[in-house]
Amino acid sequence: MKKKITISDVAREAGVSISTVSNYLNGREELLRPDTRKRVERAISDLEYRPNPVARQLKTGNSPFIGLIVPSVANPFYGVFAQYVESAAAELGYHVLLGNCSRDPGKEKEFAEQLFNYGVRGVVFGSSLVDVSYLSDLIKEGLRLVTFDRSSAQGEKMAFDAVGVDNWQGMYIATRHLLGLGHRRIGFVSGPIKTISRINRLEGYKKALIDAGIEPDPDIIWQMDVSAGYGDSDAIRIGRKATQQLLASPNPPTAIVAINAMFAMGVYSGAREMGVSIPDELSVVGFDDIDLAEIVNPPLTTIRQPLADMASKAVELLVNRLDGKHDGDGICHTFPAELVVRHSTDKPKAR
Amino acid sequence: MKKKITISDVAREAGVSISTVSNYLNGREELLRPDTRKRVERAISDLEYRPNPVARQLKTGNSPFIGLIVPSVANPFYGVFAQYVESAAAELGYHVLLGNCSRDPGKEKEFAEQLFNYGVRGVVFGSSLVDVSYLSDLIKEGLRLVTFDRSSAQGEKMAFDAVGVDNWQGMYIATRHLLGLGHRRIGFVSGPIKTISRINRLEGYKKALIDAGIEPDPDIIWQMDVSAGYGDSDAIRIGRKATQQLLASPNPPTAIVAINAMFAMGVYSGAREMGVSIPDELSVVGFDDIDLAEIVNPPLTTIRQPLADMASKAVELLVNRLDGKHDGDGICHTFPAELVVRHSTDKPKAR
DNA sequence: ATGAAAGCGCTAACAG
């Protein structure tokens, strides 16, 4: 276990002073005479010197890390997102510190605090509760953040940037797709609608219905009652139950739009147990085009978000803030959603 | 943006010296007279003081982080694993730094180096290439590591611990299950068999066959040729292609065991395209009981690994090393695999 | 029981 070598070892080896080495290290190479530089370079590589980032951070206050808060990487949607964020950050010289916070504001705050404490100045906030005011203290102290999948609320004055897909439009075209196929009775299946993105999705669905002259029927808009918790692992179970109830009702829907792909899987499961076949007897469309959507039987018609682009934009906005390149009001980037038609949707069967 | 408050602010506020506060902070409270302690406590909470972990680390060399290297959290298997590691680590007071390294030794080494550089002394190695010698330099310098899903190779002397499931036994019972159902011609579908875990799985499969008096037939042991790359995202595609070829062969298998759940999904997909139904015309069993296995149609019969237990054991072993509680040869913990029978396996259809 | 002082490894004025 060889001793850690430091900047002064390098200086000694190269026969220069510490600050000369430091200058070299910090891109002020022009300051060095060519031969001095050569010597420094040789010393560094001979000694296999690696600057200690901890010492550097203590001195400068700059951290090479940004934080990323997601509900759970066990959910592949966020796993994929995390990966995109990671590579976007890497390109800009940052590492990402990942925190799974289960959409729990307490955990999120605690994690953000720890990060801040550790010198991290920026975090990508991949959850989407309506209210992020519980973070305002940290923002005041200098934490920069950008939210993902949380478009701004009405007239809200934001001190942070946001990226997101156009949830409203996504659900609108999803519903229109079903309408276009001839469906008139279209159910909606969701967990608790507590996030702005979900609110917008519901609105898009309703508007499409209304535009088609159909009055949204609360009886077939199924949203889990709040008490049941937030877990994504529950999504399938809830979706299944919702579907069974919907299908067993007096006037069942011929199609269902699900708040996301996991719920869509729940719908599949519920339909299967009720013996109704997709898409012959029930059409379903999901949201979030995760790999799973393509694999299942039948492959799921769904709304796709340009995740990779969204991730790089999020990181870009954040880093701009960190670099002081942008300091004004929050800017909000909305990406278009896209309908991917596969085999879970078809014309309603004549009865 | 209020100024960061430091230990000396607290000392001043409490009217004591810096070292007294430090003593308090580091659990040497017995050294403080009760009233002094009270004053320090008050000062800390009044000022909302939080020690700066960077400074602390610079001084002590101890990092509150451990690393976790996985192929990709976009793969839900590793996403779930990462989550378990995270909570196990949290319980022991560590945070985890996650790196997606795509099973690329170069990336893995680079990431490990960066971590080490940053003062991280331990990493959980959730990939499983046969050869980890490219990390031996770091180990020599003091990096501790524990591997996941990489049982030791023959007689290998390890300087690190390992946890893993009994891959051999898992595939053995999976194959026996099929055999017990009456299958005699059982195919094997896998990507490149470059990892110890995969080698063991293949061996378990072969042994079960041999024990049943069947000679393994290379014609139906399908493993992707090496040149095609490592991506997990390719698993489905490869599995699909393999299945199509297998099914189109002169003497097709009546059952397939897949190297993991993703490949099993590929098998599903291939079978569907060939119009052969599961389990009526083809039985399939997978490995890794990810959520997906339960969702798909039909639900997948598969081998389950006790992931949560494995994750905590991995962290425990690592932390013991870090704390110097264990310093001998590598110890290798193998967990039993369990067969979960669902609906993708059935008796072979009489022809 | 408490305090003074010496760094951990590095950066950034400032002087020369």
Place this chain on the structure above:
DNA sequence: CTGTTAGCGCTTTCAT
């Protein structure tokens, strides 16, 4: 161009 120096915030002997 290069070197001296004063910290960043904290821990840890070593005195007192």
